[in-house]
Amino acid sequence: MTETSAGSLVPEVGRLVIRFAGDSGDGMQLTGDRFTSASALFGNDLATLPEYPAEIRAPAGSLAGVSAFQVHISDHDIFTPGDAPHVLVAMNPAALKAELGTLVDGGTVIVNADTFNERNLAKAGYDHDPLEGDDLDAYRLVGAPMTSLTKEACKDLGVKPRDAERSKNFFALGLLSWMYSRPVEPTLDWINAKFKGRDLIIAANKAAFSAGHAFGETAELSDHQLIVRPAELPAGTYTNINGNTALAWGLVAAGQLSGLPVFLGSYPITPASDILHELSRQKRFNVTTFQAEDEIAAVGSALGAAYGGLLGVTTTSGPGIALKGETLGLAVSLELPLVIVNIQRGGPSTGMPTKTEAADLLMSMYGRHGESPMPVIAARTPADCFDQAIEAARIAIEHRTPVMLLSDGYLANSSEPWLLPVVEHLEPIPIEFAGDFNQVDENGDQVFWPYLRDDNMARPWAIPGTPDLMHRIGGLEKQDGSGNVSYDGANHARMIALRAERIARIPVPDVEVSGDADAELLLVGWGSTWGAITAAVRRVRNSGRKVAHVHLTHLNPMPANLGEVLSGFPKILVPEMNLGQLVRMLRDEFLVDARPVSKVSGQPFTAAELQQAILGEIGDDA
Amino acid sequence: MTDMLLPDGGIEDVPTTTRADWQSNQEVRWCPGCGDYSILTALQLLMPDLGVRREKTVFVSGIGCAARFPYYMNTYGMHSIHGRAPAIATGLALARPDLDVWVVGGDGDILSIGGNHLIHALRRNIDINILLFNNQIYGLTKGQFSPTSERGKVTKSSPIGSCATPFNPVSLAIGAEASFVARTHDMDRHHMQEMFKRAYEHPGTSIVEVYQNCNVFNDGAFETITKKDVRDDMLIPLCHGEPIRFGSEGQFGVARYDGGVEIVEVAEVGVDALLVHDEARVDPSTAFALSRLAENPDRPTPVGVFRAVDRGEYGEALRGQVDQMATDRGEGDLRALLHSLPTWTV
Incomplete structure (x- = not known):
C-alpha cells in the first residue's frame, strides 16, 4: 500500500x-x-x-x-x-x-x-x-x-x-x-x-x-x-513510440547517417500510409515524398531516384508488394540500392486491412519471376522498426541491392516505451559513388564496366552526371563485367549464380539463444511474435520448466550459426501469424523437424496461447 | 544534396560535340528499313546543337522496339520494364533536377500498359521529354493490334479485325492536361528535330508523337499522309501566330465551325476566315479540336506544336516544399526529432 x-x-x-x-x-x-x-x-x-x-x-x-x-x-x-x-x-x-x-x-x-x-x-x-x-x-x-x-x-x-x-x-x-x-x-x-x-x-x-x-x-x-507503479527500466530518456513512426524516423536517420537525400515513392494503403504521412512532415531532413499514381509508379519512382544516387524507399502492404513485383525484379537485375517496406495485413486480396497477419514471408523470399534473390529482414517490436529501417538501408547501400523490410499491422499501430538512442552513437553508412574508369578495353583505352564487382560482390554505383562513365543498364541479361546485353546461356547461368552468391554472402549477426540452452524445446520466431514468445517463455521458465527462444531479424540470408543452434534442440516450435512459412524455410534449409504454431485470426498471439503451446509440447508436469 | 550529385553543372563551357560523340559503341539492331533509324539519326544530330552534356543526359525506356533506343545513345540510360519508363523517369527527374531526362517508347508501351503513368506524368508536368514512337502495331511481339491500331485492323490477334476504337495520342495528351504536345513523323528529319528541340526547351512534361513506320508488321501505315508526293496536301503544319493553311498551292485551310474546327477551301472562305494558330492558348479546347481533324492518319492531319503553355513545373514545386520546410523550421536535427514526442527520463 x-x-x-x-x-x-x-x-x-x-x-x-x-x-x-x-x-x-x-x-x-x-x-x-x-x-x-x-x-x-x-x-x-x-x-x-x-x-x-x-x-x-x-x-x-x-x-x-x-x-x-x-x-x-x-x-x-x-x-x-x-x-x-x-x-x-x-x-x-x-x-x-x-x-x-x-x-x-x-x-x-x-x-x-x-x-x-x-x-x-x-x-x-x-x-x-x-x-x-x-x-x-x-x-x-x-x-x-x-x-x-x-x-x-x-x-x-x-x-x-x-x-x-x-x-x-x-x-x-x-x-x-x-x-x-x-x-x-x-x-x-x-x-x-x-x-x-x-x-x-x-x-x-x-x-x-x-x-x-x-x-x-x-x-x-x-x-x-x-x-x-513506475517500472524499473534501464536508465535513459524514453518516448512512447509506435512502429510506423519509428520506421519513418529510422528512414530519416538512414538518410542522415549516409548523407543521402531520402526519396519515398508511395501509394496510400492501410496500414502503411502513416509512414508516408510522417515522412511528408519531415521534408526538412532532405526527404522528398512522392505520392504516386499507383503502387507500380511508387516503386518505379523510388528506383529512378536510387539510380540518380538517392536513398530510394517505397512503403506499402501485401497487395502493393504484389503489384511492385515486376519492378523488384528489375531492381534485382539493376543491382541498385532500394528499401521496400511491407506492413503486412490480413490477406489474400483486400482481406482484413486493419487486422494484423504476417503471411508475406514466402512472397518476400520467393514471390518474384526468375531467380530473384533479395535480402529480407523483419522488425520485432515497435521501437525495433527504427533500428531495422537503418539496417535495411545499410544493407541496400553497402551491397547495392533491394532489401525487403517486414513489419505488420500490429507493430505499425501498437506502441511501447523506447529508450531513445544517442544520435552520435549511430553508425554512419559509408557511401561510395564511382568516379573513375575501372577497365581497359582491347584497344588499351580506359573504359567503365558497370558490372565489375567489389569485395562485397557489389557493382559500382555510377550515377548520371558523373563525367566519362556514361553507360546503359537495363532488365535484359548483362554480360558479366561489361554489362553489355548478353543472350549467352553460360553467361546467364553465371550471372544467376553471382546474384545468388552475393546475397547469400551478406554478413548478418549470429542469433543468440535466450532461455535455457539445455532445454528440450526451442521456439523460433520472427517479426512481431517476439513479445508474445518472450512473455510465454518467461512464464514457463518462472514455473520451473526449461525452454529456449531464438528470434530471427535476418530472414535472408539467415544467421550463419542458425543450423548449429537448431541442431542442439530435440524439439522446435515456430509460432507465426500464418499457416507456417518460416517453418517451411527452416525444414527446407536445415532438414529439422520444426513444427508450426499458427494464428490467422487478425490478432497477435497472446502469451497465454503460446504458453499453452509450449506446455503442450513439453508436458505440463513440473 | 551532396556535392557528388551535382558535379560542375551549368550550361557554360559545355564541350563542343559531334554526332559521333552521342553514338554508343553498341550495334543498332532494329530491322533494316525501320523508321526508328531516322528518329535516332535526327536526335543524334540534334544533340550537339542543344548545348548539353552527355553525362547530364539520361534516356529511360520501357520495353518494345523503340525502347532499345537508350542503348544507342552515348549518355546515361535505362532500359526498364514495359510501360514504366515515365514512372522511373519521374523519380529520377525529381531526384536530380540537374539532369535532362528523356523517355522513349512505343504506342503499346506508353499508351497501353503504361497509360496510367503517361497521363499522370502529363498532369503533374514534371520536366521530362516523352518521345512516343507510334507505329500502330506491336512489333517486338511480332504483330498484334495496338491501342492506336485502327478499328478493323487485321493482325495475328485480330484475324477478322480489331473491334476497338484507337486512341488519338494528341487528344489523349491534351485531355490529360499536358502542357506541351507536338506531332511529327519519321520521314522529315528537320521537322522532327524542330519538335524535339521545342520539347527539350519546354519546362515541364513534353510529349512528341512521332508517326513511325514499322516496315515489317505495319508497313506504309502513314504513307497516305507522309509520302513525299502527297505530303503537302495531307499534312497540316501548325505554326504559332500564323493562319493554318496547307495544300500544294496553299489552297486549303482550317476554320472554326460549330464549336470545333473544319477544313475549308481558302478560295471559298477567304484568308481572313482561317484560324490563326495559338499554341500558347491556355484553354485547350482549340488544340483539342485540331487534334480531332483526322480521326485516323488517313486524312489531312495536323503536325507541329499543338499546345505549349507554361503552367509551373512539378519538381520545382515539390523540391520547393523541401527547401521551404528547411527554411521555416530549420534544417532537420535528428536528436530533436527523436525527442519531439513527450519524453521522460528514468
Missing part, C-alpha cells in the same frame, strides 16, 4: 490491462492513446493494441462499428498488450456485447449508462438490458451517465449540445485517470496544444475530463482506485 498526497491508502497492482471500446465515432483510439501517454510519462512500461474496423464509419451503434484500444501498463518490463483485459470501458451496448467475452472473470466493466436505451440495445442485438439482468454478475460494474454528465458540465460554456456530447470520451478518460491514479497534467496540456485556437472545444473537453475525474471521486469509486 502506498500513501497518496491525499493521505488515503491506495492498493497497488503490478500490471493492469484496460480495453477501451466504443462506436467508431466515440473517440476510443484517442482516449486509449491519451491514457497510454499519461502512463508513459508516469514511467510505466506498456504495450498497446489498437483495433479499429475497416470502414471509416460503420452504422452507429452496430457491432461492426465497434472500435477498441487495449493498453497494458506495468511496473515491470512487459512484452505484449496483455492477454485478457482487467478493465473494459464500453461506451455503448454494442461495445459491451462485442468485447465482454475478452474480460477476465471478476474484471471491472465501466459503461456509459446513458446509451443503454431500447434503440441502442436493439442495434447491438440485446433483447434485454444487460445492466439490469444477471449478465454482469461475474464482474464489477461501474455505470456512469457519461453523456448527460458531460452535457451538464458544458452547459454554461456556450458549447452546442452536440459538440458537448462529443467530449464524452474525455469524461471516460477523466474517470479512468482517477480510478488508476494517472497524472492529469499531461492530458490537460495535450488538450490545450491539440485544440489551440478553438477555445470552446478546449473548454468542453477539459470540463468533461474534470467531470469524469470528479465523478470517480464523488461516486465513492475510491475503493477501486488502483495504482501501477
Whole structure:
C-alpha cells in the first residue's frame, strides 16, 4: 500500500490491462492513446493494441462499428498488450456485447449508462438490458451517465449540445485517470496544444475530463482506485513510440547517417500510409515524398531516384508488394540500392486491412519471376522498426541491392516505451559513388564496366552526371563485367549464380539463444511474435520448466550459426501469424523437424496461447 | 544534396560535340528499313546543337522496339520494364533536377500498359521529354493490334479485325492536361528535330508523337499522309501566330465551325476566315479540336506544336516544399526529432 498526497491508502497492482471500446465515432483510439501517454510519462512500461474496423464509419451503434484500444501498463518490463483485459470501458451496448467475452472473470466493466436505451440495445442485438439482468454478475460494474454528465458540465460554456456530447470520451478518460491514479497534467496540456485556437472545444473537453475525474471521486469509486507503479527500466530518456513512426524516423536517420537525400515513392494503403504521412512532415531532413499514381509508379519512382544516387524507399502492404513485383525484379537485375517496406495485413486480396497477419514471408523470399534473390529482414517490436529501417538501408547501400523490410499491422499501430538512442552513437553508412574508369578495353583505352564487382560482390554505383562513365543498364541479361546485353546461356547461368552468391554472402549477426540452452524445446520466431514468445517463455521458465527462444531479424540470408543452434534442440516450435512459412524455410534449409504454431485470426498471439503451446509440447508436469 | 550529385553543372563551357560523340559503341539492331533509324539519326544530330552534356543526359525506356533506343545513345540510360519508363523517369527527374531526362517508347508501351503513368506524368508536368514512337502495331511481339491500331485492323490477334476504337495520342495528351504536345513523323528529319528541340526547351512534361513506320508488321501505315508526293496536301503544319493553311498551292485551310474546327477551301472562305494558330492558348479546347481533324492518319492531319503553355513545373514545386520546410523550421536535427514526442527520463 502506498500513501497518496491525499493521505488515503491506495492498493497497488503490478500490471493492469484496460480495453477501451466504443462506436467508431466515440473517440476510443484517442482516449486509449491519451491514457497510454499519461502512463508513459508516469514511467510505466506498456504495450498497446489498437483495433479499429475497416470502414471509416460503420452504422452507429452496430457491432461492426465497434472500435477498441487495449493498453497494458506495468511496473515491470512487459512484452505484449496483455492477454485478457482487467478493465473494459464500453461506451455503448454494442461495445459491451462485442468485447465482454475478452474480460477476465471478476474484471471491472465501466459503461456509459446513458446509451443503454431500447434503440441502442436493439442495434447491438440485446433483447434485454444487460445492466439490469444477471449478465454482469461475474464482474464489477461501474455505470456512469457519461453523456448527460458531460452535457451538464458544458452547459454554461456556450458549447452546442452536440459538440458537448462529443467530449464524452474525455469524461471516460477523466474517470479512468482517477480510478488508476494517472497524472492529469499531461492530458490537460495535450488538450490545450491539440485544440489551440478553438477555445470552446478546449473548454468542453477539459470540463468533461474534470467531470469524469470528479465523478470517480464523488461516486465513492475510491475503493477501486488502483495504482501501477513506475517500472524499473534501464536508465535513459524514453518516448512512447509506435512502429510506423519509428520506421519513418529510422528512414530519416538512414538518410542522415549516409548523407543521402531520402526519396519515398508511395501509394496510400492501410496500414502503411502513416509512414508516408510522417515522412511528408519531415521534408526538412532532405526527404522528398512522392505520392504516386499507383503502387507500380511508387516503386518505379523510388528506383529512378536510387539510380540518380538517392536513398530510394517505397512503403506499402501485401497487395502493393504484389503489384511492385515486376519492378523488384528489375531492381534485382539493376543491382541498385532500394528499401521496400511491407506492413503486412490480413490477406489474400483486400482481406482484413486493419487486422494484423504476417503471411508475406514466402512472397518476400520467393514471390518474384526468375531467380530473384533479395535480402529480407523483419522488425520485432515497435521501437525495433527504427533500428531495422537503418539496417535495411545499410544493407541496400553497402551491397547495392533491394532489401525487403517486414513489419505488420500490429507493430505499425501498437506502441511501447523506447529508450531513445544517442544520435552520435549511430553508425554512419559509408557511401561510395564511382568516379573513375575501372577497365581497359582491347584497344588499351580506359573504359567503365558497370558490372565489375567489389569485395562485397557489389557493382559500382555510377550515377548520371558523373563525367566519362556514361553507360546503359537495363532488365535484359548483362554480360558479366561489361554489362553489355548478353543472350549467352553460360553467361546467364553465371550471372544467376553471382546474384545468388552475393546475397547469400551478406554478413548478418549470429542469433543468440535466450532461455535455457539445455532445454528440450526451442521456439523460433520472427517479426512481431517476439513479445508474445518472450512473455510465454518467461512464464514457463518462472514455473520451473526449461525452454529456449531464438528470434530471427535476418530472414535472408539467415544467421550463419542458425543450423548449429537448431541442431542442439530435440524439439522446435515456430509460432507465426500464418499457416507456417518460416517453418517451411527452416525444414527446407536445415532438414529439422520444426513444427508450426499458427494464428490467422487478425490478432497477435497472446502469451497465454503460446504458453499453452509450449506446455503442450513439453508436458505440463513440473 | 551532396556535392557528388551535382558535379560542375551549368550550361557554360559545355564541350563542343559531334554526332559521333552521342553514338554508343553498341550495334543498332532494329530491322533494316525501320523508321526508328531516322528518329535516332535526327536526335543524334540534334544533340550537339542543344548545348548539353552527355553525362547530364539520361534516356529511360520501357520495353518494345523503340525502347532499345537508350542503348544507342552515348549518355546515361535505362532500359526498364514495359510501360514504366515515365514512372522511373519521374523519380529520377525529381531526384536530380540537374539532369535532362528523356523517355522513349512505343504506342503499346506508353499508351497501353503504361497509360496510367503517361497521363499522370502529363498532369503533374514534371520536366521530362516523352518521345512516343507510334507505329500502330506491336512489333517486338511480332504483330498484334495496338491501342492506336485502327478499328478493323487485321493482325495475328485480330484475324477478322480489331473491334476497338484507337486512341488519338494528341487528344489523349491534351485531355490529360499536358502542357506541351507536338506531332511529327519519321520521314522529315528537320521537322522532327524542330519538335524535339521545342520539347527539350519546354519546362515541364513534353510529349512528341512521332508517326513511325514499322516496315515489317505495319508497313506504309502513314504513307497516305507522309509520302513525299502527297505530303503537302495531307499534312497540316501548325505554326504559332500564323493562319493554318496547307495544300500544294496553299489552297486549303482550317476554320472554326460549330464549336470545333473544319477544313475549308481558302478560295471559298477567304484568308481572313482561317484560324490563326495559338499554341500558347491556355484553354485547350482549340488544340483539342485540331487534334480531332483526322480521326485516323488517313486524312489531312495536323503536325507541329499543338499546345505549349507554361503552367509551373512539378519538381520545382515539390523540391520547393523541401527547401521551404528547411527554411521555416530549420534544417532537420535528428536528436530533436527523436525527442519531439513527450519524453521522460528514468
